[in-house]
Amino acid sequence: MIDMEMSSEQQQIVDSVRSLLTDVLPYERFVPRPTPVPNQDRAQFPKLGELGVFGLGLSEADGGVGYSMVEEVLVARELGRFLVSPTAIATMIGVHVAQAAGDPELARRLMQGGTPVAPALAFNSAKNHFAGEYHLVDGDRAEWALAWSEAGVALVGFDDWSELEAVPSIDSTLWLARVRFNGLMPDLRVVAAKGLWRRAQLLVCAYLTGVAEAALDDSVEYAKVREQFQQPIGGFQAIKHRCADMLARSSVAWNSTIFAALTDVVEGQDADFQAIAAKLLASDAAFRNAAINIQNHGAYGFTGEHHAHLFVKRAHMLDRFGGDATYQKQRMLGAKPPSQESVSL
Amino acid sequence: MIDMEMSSEQQQIVDSVRSLLTDVLPYERFVPRPTPVPNQDRAQFPKLGELGVFGLGLSEADGGVGYSMVEEVLVARELGRFLVSPTAIATMIGVHVAQAAGDPELARRLMQGGTPVAPALAFNSAKNHFAGEYHLVDGDRAEWALAWSEAGVALVGFDDWSELEAVPSIDSTLWLARVRFNGLMPDLRVVAAKGLWRRAQLLVCAYLTGVAEAALDDSVEYAKVREQFQQPIGGFQAIKHRCADMLARSSVAWNSTIFAALTDVVEGQDADFQAIAAKLLASDAAFRNAAINIQNHGAYGFTGEHHAHLFVKRAHMLDRFGGDATYQKQRMLGAKPPSQESVSL
């Protein structure tokens, strides 16, 4: 069975998340105010929790909704589209870490959305531990951070942070700090071999794909209504061809991401390979589409009044979560490609 | 005095070369015949010799025309435009090698054009000698080859070649062979420190720029007359914007080449730096413009009936003459940039 189309049930999940986000986290929240306000997305997380977003992929026995990674990926893509604070992604992953590491109580708490987990972006991905320097994203007053290294993924509690220093963020809608994690092996961790990093990677890919798609949608919408020289600018090949290329790129990103997730679900031997390829393609799509979307908007795209710039900045943040493109390229060459045999899955 | 425009005297030189080439070496010579014929360009070299092409930069005292490297560069660009066999470039360089290495008799003979020198493209550029494996271009029955390594440039006579083996050439209009040069230090050589390699490099740059410019001209001409959807295709932004980018690229290539030549003439300390930059830019312009020119011509551009493909193939040949882009990039980072002081020349 080769089916990469959403089932009606999956479509319903996506629709309900999208509808909630449209309601509570519309792009209008980014319109600059006279006095800048910090990111308020986390205040809506309990509503996302109620909808099941954070426990979507956990089994019902463990208190989750009981879907697979695929549904989580579908939802993460919507989070990307709406530029939801990436703490949402870290929280989705954190739930699995807590559960797998033997703290179901914490898993339950994280699922409710009241305890957002801050993504911790490693300066260098350590091979076999979690200690080192990280950037903490939107983690002001967070209790937990999600650390990710080649050793696996881990939840690092506030008590184990040190040298926390807030720094000016490239994305002013996301608080940023430098922090040091001292524990080599936090208690709440899942080692890389267990494959949870792939789920984390694919949620990041889905978010980046969502960013790439939203940037495309933004361009297309604008190109249909914005007129210059007495016609919609979408009629000019310069614009329309760029939009076509954007779609090609985001389609490849999405198909790679979902293909990798489906490969993971059936425990395909090439699951690592696909997850790394997906990250490279999703990251590339997000960066390029975001930049082209600014170009398509002209001066308006360069302002802070429209949210186009946030697509670029989120691409930078998420690219680094789990290792940036330079790092992924190294891993891509080290990965085992699908063998001829594995074609027969 | 900052003057990068051609003087009327220089314009005359260019015009006379162009007029001769239009006469004796028009693009029509590449129209495929039922039985392919080998490259016949060398048969016209005596005419070029008569015009002074091969001795342009040699002093009158040495029997040359007495111009500077700048005029040679201007002519090499025309040779590129007309896709003249690169033996012409090698011959121009060979004249200087022979003269400087103390064989004025040979220099005189080469100048006449009856003894074309074949470019020898090193497989690997040796640091301090000339021995090794080379590709010989259009050198069937040639007496001399021009070898070029980090040690400098040298004329290698037929007697010192071994293991000559003709191989199928990417460019069927240019005979190609593998050959080994055994002499570490041929008698007729000019060491790198003397800077003749820069002249060689800039003649290659000029040829490549000529290729890039001719590819652009070919596109523009076609875009003005070829109609699709009841209008010249040059009216479509897809085509016209590509042409604009082609012009930007070939302009940068040309200006860098001539700037580097002028810097060399006044013995600027950054002459190496400029000559390497020019090669990277000229090579890039030739490759890209040639490829885009094919695209602009559609299926016709992919045929062997039109000469568009030759621009691509010449780019490959000339890119390797003196070291390809990968090699030039290494050298670029090793070169000494113009210092603040050198701005005041």
Place this chain on the structure above:
Amino acid sequence: MQIEFTRQEQAFRSEVRSWLRANVPAGERPIHSDRNLDIREFDLEWQRKQFDAGWAGISWPSEYGGRGASLIEQLIWHEEYARAGAPRAGSCFVGLSHAGPTLIARGTPEQQAFHLPRILRGEAVWCQGFSEPGAGSDLAALSTRAEIDGDHLVVNGSKIWTSYASVADYQELLCRTEAGGRKHSGISWVICPMDTPGIELRPILTMVGPNDFHFCQVFYNDVRIPLANVVGEINDGWGVANATLGFERGTGFIADQIQNSELVERLIAMARERRGLDGLSAAIDDGDFASRLAMSRAEMAGVRAMTYATVSRAANENPGPEGSLVKLFFSEASQRLRRLGVDLLGPEALELSSDAGLTTPYLRSYAASIGGGTSDVQRNIVAERVLGLPRGPRP
């Protein structure tokens, strides 16, 4: 959503794989050059072999003699076919993938009864006669005209970019049967026997090499074709020609995609073995090559994922213009890859290779963004039909 082949599909794959392993011709396909009849023989023989074993017309409905395979089975077939290194359909391609399906969709029972078996059994070679010197991207601007004279059409004009014209028995020919009127109407789709008097061929050299005559230009000088050879309604040829667009439902690129995936792996292996510029470390230790290899590996994985997605969508609904998306991305990704191949090769890239080498496929890749609709045309299609952007200002 799911990607897991069923037991039946796995069984189908095994069957295909073992049959191909045993039957793929050992010799290389002859070079496709000017009036090379060997290639016709080679292609037809391979087609007959497939027919005899029941594989011919893998996508054709069984009532027309085809295999009637499901779309997933077709995907499996094409994957195994490419991995087994089976020869391209070559001169049988147009018959199997375009003319045949068009006859199935719009032909008369007589036309079907005569032609379909010949295509399947490897008895007839077809070629295409759509493009004209003056009508490339603007295909509908074609001007080859056919006048009705009794029960015949009399054709005058010229077609271009016709592959295998010199070895073909029939041509699917689009010509203008009604002058004036709108550009897309007044065209007819005609079966043109290539041995009809008045047809002349001019082989066209490609840029790939001095013997690479991939196309012909075809000239028609008072060529008389029976009216009975018109397929579909007369003057409705544009509709007939488009009846089978998307017939391949996303499977059309599988062979190329697998070939390119295999090329990436070959290049990675080569970069591990070959020395880099410094003569000491491996080429793959050069971060520039490494970066390009990694991206190409990812891109080819992406194209495969996209192909699976297209096939799975096509299984549910009619394929839309999304095929243009795959083509757009794939053609540029494969051009990057093949350029990377010659860059890795270094000096040897100057030596024209066989098709199994790197230089020849590199040169061939220049056609990827041109043939079958240029990338510009694909971008127009994607932008207008998928994204709903306005048509450009055209007169």
Place this chain on the structure above:
Amino acid sequence: MQIEFTRQEQAFRSEVRSWLRANVPAGERPIHSDRNLDIREFDLEWQRKQFDAGWAGISWPSEYGGRGASLIEQLIWHEEYARAGAPRAGSCFVGLSHAGPTLIARGTPEQQAFHLPRILRGEAVWCQGFSEPGAGSDLAALSTRAEIDGDHLVVNGSKIWTSYASVADYQELLCRTEAGGRKHSGISWVICPMDTPGIELRPILTMVGPNDFHFCQVFYNDVRIPLANVVGEINDGWGVANATLGFERGTGFIADQIQNSELVERLIAMARERRGLDGLSAAIDDGDFASRLAMSRAEMAGVRAMTYATVSRAANENPGPEGSLVKLFFSEASQRLRRLGVDLLGPEALELSSDAGLTTPYLRSYAASIGGGTSDVQRNIVAERVLGLPRGPRP
């Protein structure tokens, strides 16, 4: 052909260099933010200093109080200026480089006598009022209207992307004084005093940072401007606005070009020092970084060569649309370079830096292909005016 500065030019360079060394303000230029009067004071003070030493209006004819420098001297001045790290003209830019030269070309003696000295002496700040929300790339489609009422114009409408509007004394304002008619006619070029009642400003945040208010939108509500403030003929504003196009004759990019050349060198030095991904070898040993650094170094050298060529051409004849070529190439090359900077920086790129860092200039580089005419507009200009390709099908 020659590039060798004459003895006089070298002397000029020495003079410029020593003066700048002694006089460039030590402190950093204040941040350009919403209604920051400090920046006005800073810019004007620096302008006054230049005026007092005889450098003001380097390109202005001496009969209008300028330095009257030759084009080569201007080139030298801009080079030395950038290398000395002298502050950008900032809020003085429009007056010096656009409004002033326009007044010189088309102003009345009275307008000249009043305004030119104020600009040169650092007493008045000018801003530009050309673009409108509905007229960006299509500048001539502007709709801000000015009706004649006695000896005044009454202006209503809105302008956008106006830098330094909040600290400016005057604005060069294009408005429509005659409705109907052709798009490019009926426009007038007006000196608009920014303290006229009815003008309102809305600062616009850029993407660079949360305090980066580079532009304003300017609203005009029955703004009364004396008719005497019209420059040139009324309804001929399009001609007036274009009178000074190319006024900089290729020197306009020198500061940016030198800044970017210095950035390349800084990045190369940084890449030699910083460890790469493996924590052991230097970042520059990564062939991907090395390749990008090498190309950027070459590209910036190329832009310099192109600038010299443009200046040398402009010295002989009126500069043509070739400026668009430099802009086209340079804006994309500098975007690549600045992206390379943040890629080299790795994790720290996420931290918003000062303008001397790498992240802020990277974000600012997104404007390079938009401001002063988008790259699409430049490509149209190059293709149509330099290459002679037909204008696109526009209604």
